[in-house]
Amino acid sequence: MRDLARPLLAWFDRHKRDLPWRRTSDPYRIWVSEIMLQQTQVDRVIGYYERFIEAFPTVEALANAPLDDVLRLWEGLGYYSRARNLHAAAQTVVREHGGAFPRSYEALRALPGIGEYTAGAVLSIACGVPTPAVDANAIRVLARLFAIEGDASKGQVRRRITELALQVLPADRPGDFNQALMELGALICIPGRPGCLICPLTDACEARARGLQERIPEVKSRPLQQLAARAHDEARWVGVSELAALAMPSPHRTLAGMLG
DNA sequence: TGTCCACGTCT
DNA sequence: AAGACGTGGAC
Numbered sequence: 711m712r713d714l715a716r717p718l719l720a721w722f723d724r725h726k727r728d729l730p731w732r733r734t735s736d737p738y739r740i741w742v743s744e745i746m747l748q749q750t751q752v753d754r755v756i757g758y759y760e761r762f763i764e765a766f767p768t769v770e771a772l773a774n775a776p777l778d779d780v781l782r783l784w785e786g787l788g789y790y791s792r793a794r795n796l797h798a799a800a801q802t803v804v805r806e807h808g809g810a811f812p813r814s815y816e817a818l819r820a821l822p823g824i825g826e827y828t829a830g831a832v833l834s835i836a837c838g839v840p841t842p843a844v845d846a847n848a849i850r851v852l853a854r855l856f857a858i859e860g861d862a863s864k865g866q867v868r869r870r871i872t873e874l875a876l877q878v879l880p881a882d883r884p885g886d887f888n889q890a891l892m893e894l895g896a897l898i899c900i901p902g903r904p905g906c907l908i909c910p911l912t913d914a915c916e917a918r919a920r921g922l923q924e925r926i927p928e929v930k931s932r933p934l935q936q937l938a939a940r941a942h943d944e945a946r947w948v949g950v951s952e953l954a955a956l957a958m959p960s961p962h963r964t965l966a967g968m969l970g
Numbered sequence: 971t972g973t974c975c976a977c978g979t980c981t
Numbered sequence: 982a983a984g985a986c987g988t989g990g991a992c
Contacts, residue, residue: 748978749988788988792979825979846977865982 712914714855715880715887721910722890725897727752730759737811737836738769744828745796749789758787770809772800795823813837826872835885842875843888844868847895852878853927854899857916862927901929 726732729752731743742762746755762783766772772780777797784793799821803811812818818829830843844852849862852871860867880887898905904923906912917923 751989789986791987795979823979827978863983 714878714911714914715883717910717914718890718894719880719883719886722886722893726889726893730756730763735836737813737832738772739763740836741811741824741828741832742796744831745792745823746787748828749792750787754787758783766800768809769800769803769811772797773804792823795821798822799824813839815839815841831888834879834888838885840876840879840881840884842872842879843892844872844875845892847892847899848875848888849895850901850927851891851895851899851911854904854917854923855911855915857920857922857926859926860928 729743731739734740743755743759746759746762750758765779765783766775775797777794780793780797781790784790787793802821803809807817812821813833815829815833818824818832819826824832827843827845830841833839833841834843849868849871852858852874853862853867856871856874858867858871858874862868862871875891878887894909894911898909899911902924906915906918906923909915909918912918915923917926
């Protein structure tokens with residue numbers, strides 16, 4: 711297995727955004743951010759997160775607040791059942807865990823609104839426990855890295871990808887590694903036409919090696935209109951200088967090698 | 971504008 | 982374990 715962690719973490723260290731929930735290791739606050747991020751883009755979440763944490767700085771504060779206060783701070787974010795779950799889960803944490811935020815996978819999964827992804831995200835990011843956190847972006851990155859063919863929405867393929875995610879997870883910085891995989895999927899290893907020329911993992915990528923990067927992961931159907939849009943995107947990838955600035959200088963990777 | 975798809979959780 | 986859910990965004 712190639713070393714993915716070193717180049718990926720180096721890339722992440724250089725390019726990660728300074729976000730409010732990246733300035734804390736409080737599992738409660740990481741949890742709040744993950745729930746908000748499930749349904750809304752980062753830019754939109756920032757303000758809501760700051761107001762929410764100011765109003766409810768601890769899980770006890772959230773548990774003791776009236777639901778209406780919680781919902782009012784959630785107003786505009788949508789998916790209100792998740793705010794209700796957040797509130798109910800906070801009360802469970804206070805009642806059944808004495809206010810100590812759970813740090814085991816099983817205990818986290820038992821809380822309403824925390825599924826496989828969020829449990830892994832909180833555990834790895836806040837607690838440093840090497841647990842996969844495989845969201846849609848990470849699925850795409852891993853499917854390409856290991857040239858996983860087949861429908862990634864199917865349970866079997868999904869399990870295989872999660873197993874690979876665990877295998878490549880470094881023991882020392884699992885949270886940063888998980889976030890880096892997701893960020894890579896959001897910025898570079900995008901659907902359709904990925905930015906392999908500026909990807910820190912291009913040398914390690916099996917799909918790239920086989921020229922399959924645009925066919926993995928498998929897409930259901932591809933209307934003609936989408937093909938046209940992708941052709942348009944292709945033109946934009948070439949010669950975009952600010953994207954070129956994302957490229958990692960690497961002694962092992964020459965331009966000729968990248969183009970070959 | 972309406973229609974369809976995306977996405978993590980729940981069942 | 983495939984589909985529902987809720988809602989924003991793409992087309």
